[in-house]
Amino acid sequence: MEIEIRLISASYSREEEGVVVELFGKTRDGKSVVARYHGFKPYFYLVEPPYSILEKLSKDPEVCGIEDVKLWHRGKIRKCSKVILHSPWKTPSYRRTAMEFCEVLAADIPFHQRFIYDFDLNSCVKIRGNVILNDRYTTDIVMDIESIENVNDFKPPLKILSFDIENSMEDGRIFVIGVTIWDGKEFRKEHITGEEREILEKFVNLIRRVDPDVITGYNIDNYDLELLSERYKKYNMDFAIGRDGSKPQRIGGQFWRVHGRVIEDAWWAVKKELRLKQETLQAVSMELLGEGKEDVDRTKIDEEWRANKDKVISYCIKDAELALRILLKLRLLDKYMDLATVTKFPLDDVIHSGTSTWVDSLLIREADRKKVGVPLQGQERKTRKIEGGYVHTIEPGLYHWICVLDFKSMYPSVIIKYNICFTTLSKDGDIESPIGVKFLSRERREGIIPKILKDLMEKRDELKKRMKEDPEHRDYYDGLQKAVKILMNTFYGVLASSFYRFTNPDIGASITAFARETIKRIISQLEDEGLRVVYGDTDSVFFKSPYEDLERTVEFGKKIAKEISEREQLILEFEKVLEPFFSHGAKKRYVGRIVWPEEQRGEMVVRGYEIRRTDSFDLLTEAQKTVFEKILDGDVKRAVKLAREIVDKVKRGEVPIEKLVISRTVRDFKSYKNPDSMANVQAARKLIKMGEEFFPGMKVAWIVTNAHGNKQDVEPYTGSKKFPHKPDYRYYARRVAETLARITDVFGVDEDNLMSGKKQANLMTFGEMKNKKEKKPKTLFDFD
DNA sequence: TGCCCTCGGGG
């Protein structure tokens, strides 16, 4: 039999005849498959091991072979021993022992990934083999692999099962599990209720019968899965929802993994994709789907259940449906399938492994091909900070006809141009970075990181080309090119920010140093040509066009971009024209209106003035919105006047009290290290004293009555009666001023100024702003 | 400014 699948997840199992690698996947027509491989063995390398350890290992029954190999490591080719074991789970202990005698390589790669690297698998593969009968698996097809090869990627329809639990607050007992299933075409709904033991048994059977690729729900990682694990344990039952009948495992107190499927919490999907202040299922459903939860008071779930079971059941199924629709709406699984394609990983591995593992996926394969040793991931967690991008000082003022140029994939391009790699790092290198680190030129040795990035860059260009040529599949190519971009930036992120297995801070710091040098050189070249450079950040330059009309400005921008690109062997793109452009003289803060390219004409660019806080109150949010609107209209005077008026009103207490309410959830008091210092706990305690209802996990609302002293005094706000205390209006006014000043700062009106309430609402003239700016430190080169 | 702690979602 021959079958093509997209890999969903991979794992291994211990069987009597030995270890079996299991590849779980999905065919184009939606059949689930597990393909089993027998006989793959774990291994790692020892660098120039002493004879004694080799002798000891050769007598060890767990060791099934030792081979001599030559690997490039730390600047030269070294004699290494490949140690092959029988059992992957024993690798960590052999690694630890061996590390006491010599350097150990490639001994920390998850076994299923080792398999994928060695067979150089992509995310979609063709498998030849025999179909077997094995009812341990829930998949449509079970087969043993005879051979396996890569095929072009495709996106099969994924079956997603979303579930939600309603359980007692009194004793934790599960009342009902609601389920909604999506098979790529339509939704199907089910629910399970009855005796708890029965519910648990039926739930496992349901999942085995439906055999979903993805399991989702809202906050299932922290709540439902944790609760289920506990309840199954209580009845001494197996929570056997894996495609091989295994139980889900919690990984690092964070995610869940289960063999053969992907567990993706819709809440996490929301967090990753959107930036929302409120992330409750109700708020997110309203925002994304325009539809909310059903009407059940979950703070009184036991009562609700006793009173009307059908209502609670319907509510529960609806929650499962909402979580599922949110996940679909975000198209997150689609995006991850694209990333899986470019990283050559199964879906689960892209979703549930760190970004450094994505880079590993390409780098380890290339290192193996080139006989380059793969170091262990360092133990040090510290990230020595490396200097970032260059940010050009911005002169306060209003400018016209500003051309914005920026480098296409600056960091990846720099890595390629200067051949930056751990394999080219050398004291007698001919390329020297501005911080004095040397690299061999491409002619002497092409680095494997630059090679991979060059391939990715070409791939992205090709995908972009196809996007234009093949409008019918535009979205498909667009998804892939975006995934390639993400992966390229991940490379830089991994190299620059931490002790990644293949690199060190010298390498990361050299990349940013080259980039800073490049952008500074370009700025001075432009200035030498008599152009006024207004701003620049890391990979962009803003300069004033010598012309005051669009046609000639665009023509000029294109010409400059072309000239510099040729000179620098990097691609500088002419991104946009801003007319006007304004800054008050602080880096990373500016506003402007786009007039070119045509598609973006009229759009406003606002950078650096956004805020988002969880302890926000309505008045704050509304005030910011109002002032922003005025600024965007270009009515600066009105904006500043408005900001003052709002702050004044708050100071005088002329605001509705409900607009000052701050709210947050409160857990069991015992779970806090320092409950006395927390405003939410204080509010909850007072609520109890007042004889009002409180239970852990409830959202508590309060008003700050005194923010002075060493801790805030707060009073609970119930909304039902008149609030008997006086809010600390000064505190609220300061909070509002602090927020609005982020905007009015642009016009020389700071927080103190807004607070002082002086009526002389003079806006600074540009001349005054210049004076203000000169008081700042004179450093020309400031690093973030 | 940087480090450490906590929250967030869910019943």
Place this chain on the structure above:
DNA sequence: GTGTACGAGGGCA
């Protein structure tokens, strides 16, 4: 399962 994994915001030194 060759593992140990959130991200933002606030308090405090």
